[in-house]
Amino acid sequence: MKDIKVEMFALCQGVHNLNGHLTVVNTMDDFCVRTFPARITFGLAIKLYIKASVEGEKLLNISIVDKSDENHVLPVIKTKLHIERLERASHVNIAANLQNVLFDKEGVYDVHLELDGKRLDDFAFSVIQK
Secondary structure, eight states: OOSEEEEEEEEEEEEEEETTEEEEEEEESEEEESSSSEEEEEEEEEEEEEOTTOOEEEEEEEEEEETTTOOBSSOOEEEEEEEOOOSSOEEEEEEEEEEEEEEOSSEEEEEEEEETTEEEEEEEEEEEEO
8 A cells, every 4th residue: 555654663661642742652572571371561653654645434453463373362453544635645643552462472473554454564573481
């Protein structure tokens, strides 16, 4: 999808979106846990770049899957984005704070972003035992 692209993605301790200002706390690439299964609370901060020609309702799906077997870690998060046509390019900020997400085992996981059923991007992270 050339008219909409992911400009920023962060896996973080927490995220907040207020009046178009995205506040991201402590970004990370992996989680260290003592034992499995583990429940982890974290945030997903996403900034989408939208060209001026885009408008209308778009369905955004966010899923987290285990890369080893493509099983979903939690149900797919679905939300509608209403995009109004502007004379200039714009941005949409998405702040998602996820609580007590269950990870059964150590491994590499992917966050999949889809817009209207088309994959925008994937972001990998690890959950490791230390």
